[in-house]
Amino acid sequence: MIIKGRIHKFGDDINTDDIITAKYLVSTDLKELGSHCMESIRPDFASQVREGDIIVAGKNFGCGSSREHAPLAIKGCGIAAVIAKSFAAIFFRNAINIGLPFLESQDVDKINDGDEIEIDIAGGTIKNISRNQTYKTQAFPQFLQELVAQGGLMNYIKSHNR
Amino acid sequence: MTNMEHTIAEKILLVHTNKKDISPGEFIEAKVDIALGNDITAPLAIEEFKKAGFKKVFDRDKVVLVPDHFTPAKDLRSANQAKILANFAREQKLKNYFEVGCMGIEHALLPEKGLVLPGMLVIGADSHTCTYGALGSYSTGVGSTDLARAFVDGKCWFKIPQNIKFVYNGKLSKWISGKDLILFTLGKIGVDGALYCAMEFCGPVIKKLGMDDRFTMSNMAIEAGARTGLIEPDEITWKYVKEHQSTSYQNPRKKPSAVSCQLSADLKSDKDAHYQKTYEWDVTNLEPQVACPHLPSNVKSVSQLNDVKLDQVVIGSCTNGRISDLRIAAKILKGKKVKSGLRLIVIPATQKIYLEAVKEGLVEIFVKAGGIFSTPTCGPCLGGHMGVLTEGESCLATTNRNFIGRMGSPKSFVYLSSPAVAAASAITGRITHPSEIG
Numbered sequence: 300m301i302i303k304g305r306i307h308k309f310g311d312d313i314n315t316d317d318i319i320t321a322k323y324l325v326s327t328d329l330k331e332l333g334s335h336c337m338e339s340i341r342p343d344f345a346s347q348v349r350e351g352d353i354i355v356a357g358k359n360f361g362c363g364s365s366r367e368h369a370p371l372a373i374k375g376c377g378i379a380a381v382i383a384k385s386f387a388a389i390f391f392r393n394a395i396n397i398g399l400p401f402l403e404s405q406d407v408d409k410i411n412d413g414d415e416i417e418i419d420i421a422g423g424t425i426k427n428i429s430r431n432q433t434y435k436t437q438a439f440p441q442f443l444q445e446l447v448a449q450g451g452l453m454n455y456i457k458s459h460n461r
Numbered sequence: 462m463t464n465m466e467h468t469i470a471e472k473i474l475l476v477h478t479n480k481k482d483i484s485p486g487e488f489i490e491a492k493v494d495i496a497l498g499n500d501i502t503a504p505l506a507i508e509e510f511k512k513a514g515f516k517k518v519f520d521r522d523k524v525v526l527v528p529d530h531f532t533p534a535k536d537l538r539s540a541n542q543a544k545i546l547a548n549f550a551r552e553q554k555l556k557n558y559f560e561v562g563c564m565g566i567e568h569a570l571l572p573e574k575g576l577v578l579p580g581m582l583v584i585g586a587d588s589h590t591c592t593y594g595a596l597g598s599y600s601t602g603v604g605s606t607d608l609a610r611a612f613v614d615g616k617c618w619f620k621i622p623q624n625i626k627f628v629y630n631g632k633l634s635k636w637i638s639g640k641d642l643i644l645f646t647l648g649k650i651g652v653d654g655a656l657y658c659a660m661e662f663c664g665p666v667i668k669k670l671g672m673d674d675r676f677t678m679s680n681m682a683i684e685a686g687a688r689t690g691l692i693e694p695d696e697i698t699w700k701y702v703k704e705h706q707s708t709s710y711q712n713p714r715k716k717p718s719a720v721s722c723q724l725s726a727d728l729k730s731d732k733d734a735h736y737q738k739t740y741e742w743d744v745t746n747l748e749p750q751v752a753c754p755h756l757p758s759n760v761k762s763v764s765q766l767n768d769v770k771l772d773q774v775v776i777g778s779c780t781n782g783r784i785s786d787l788r789i790a791a792k793i794l795k796g797k798k799v800k801s802g803l804r805l806i807v808i809p810a811t812q813k814i815y816l817e818a819v820k821e822g823l824v825e826i827f828v829k830a831g832g833i834f835s836t837p838t839c840g841p842c843l844g845g846h847m848g849v850l851t852e853g854e855s856c857l858a859t860t861n862r863n864f865i866g867r868m869g870s871p872k873s874f875v876y877l878s879s880p881a882v883a884a885a886s887a888i889t890g891r892i893t894h895p896s897e898i899g
Contacts, residue, residue, distance in 0.1 A: 358653060362652055362653065365588040385656060389683075396610075397606060
């Protein structure tokens with residue numbers, strides 16, 4: 300899977316209350332959740348995202364709650380993928396299960412807000428088109444890649460159960 | 462290469478799979494003993510389950526639904542979500558659905574009802590599912606889609622975690638509790654200090670802790686990024702289990718997964734089991750700990766925060782809403798008055814705890830002091846209801862998280878502490894060491 304897009308840069312420990320405040324957990328609608336993505340820390344984020352943009356963040360992205368609404372909000376506002384130094388465990392699970400592509404990379408400090416990048420999820424490569432740099436990272440294990448490629452856990456279960 | 466020496470976390474995971482051996486970093490599928498959801502996570506799971514065309518849950522005894530976050534329904538949309546749970550529970554004939562009137566905060570309710578036993582593998586669509594690690598159960602938070610999948614076949618995928626050992630030596634001084642120990646730990650290792658690991662709490666101090674304090678510690682393992690926070694079952698654990706036996710497990714034909722019973726003799730980490738790291742601390746001289754805005758790891762000693770003025774104090778939650786928490790708070794508040802202008806909100810975690818508090822005269826103490834006593838709910842912990850903060854307000858809470866906007870306005874401030882510090886602070890109107898209250 301190749302994803303190309305413009306970067307929105309965030310720092311360390313972006314938590315699930317940052318990504319989607321609890322008061323919005325009364326909805327399961329992708330677009331509605333997306334419209335409130337990152338609202339309490341960057342009120343105009345959702346309106347600035349163009350379909351296909353990419354989030355780049357520091358360590359421990361998605362820490363806090365188990366709310367699956369967090370990766371849903373990210374998907375819902377048009378973000379195509381997330382790159383971070385590390386991911387919190389439950390966010391990691393949720394992103395895989397809903398088929399939100401993401402990569403871990405220690406080179407995020409070299410990527411700036413607004414850069415254009417191209418990611419190869421299966422190959423684990425990040426190409427910074429704006430800075431003419433390439434970063435290599437570890438691709439996810441086959442099992443997880445298959446879940447994401449099938450569009451998430453429930454599609455995978457359906458195809459294996461019936 | 463097979464490593465035959467295992468931690469308690471690895472033993473529990475292994476026995477729930479078909480594999481001969483497992484090691485950290487590996488991905489496996491395992492059968493779970495309980496699949497838990499609440500009123501904000503289960504609606505999504507139920508939607509996914511039905512959208513994928515599935516009709517019947519794998520085991521109506523093992524799916525547990527507890528509407529606790531935005532209940533009693535705080536508005537129309539929350540009522541709709543709670544209704545989705547009620548309808549699904551009825552349609553699937555779920556044994557363990559707890560309506561308002563029976564319900565409590567899920568992570569206090571399940572142990573009280575005897576639903577979680579040592580050695581079990583429990584998943585819950587709530588990050589504080591790790592609470593049951595205090596019972597020696599591998600209990601871990603997952604997402605709504607994980608829960609939907611578990612509805613189908615009772616299984617879940619896991620990445621085997623690394624293990625970190627935490628040894629607490631010395632003796633606890635008068636006002637120090639499980640909450641202070643876990644806040645101290647978070648302050649030392651940070652919010653990703655145990656990222657994707659199984660924490661294990663041990664040492665002489667832990668051996669002497671009661672179950673309520675153990676639940677508090679395991680509850681906040683997630684705040685360090687851990688998958689679970691385990692305590693090896695001992696006499697204290699088994700006494701609790703005996704006193705809280707579920708009627709469903711007394712019927713021999715309805716025993717939980719046989720493996721958890723077989724495991725009861727071996728829920729100990731092997732002598733040469735591998736730990737990624739071991740931390741060891743003497744906590745004898747520890748002061749009460751307080752986490753400051755806006756991270757649970759931004760921890761200071763209470764004496765450094767004497768000038769922090771408060772608008773609200775919350776005593777409750779899955780972290781510290783149990784009877785011993787309320788007893789400590791009541792002991793401090795007895796005969797005293799809450800600071801004028803400060804809101805003290807006390808929330809028992811279950812109906813049983815509520816009744817005990819009434820019987821023991823604790824409720825009268827809270828109300829006469831000028832506080833309020835609520836029905837069980839998660840409420841203010843996540844800024845839902847029953848005590849939302851407006852701009853500029855500061856709250857000291859016995860809850861587990863204090864991210865920006867956690868309890869309401871992004872311009873409000875949440876501090877985390879033990880019930881003792883919370884009660885003392887409600888009297889003075891500022892963050893206070895309990896010893897200051899005569």
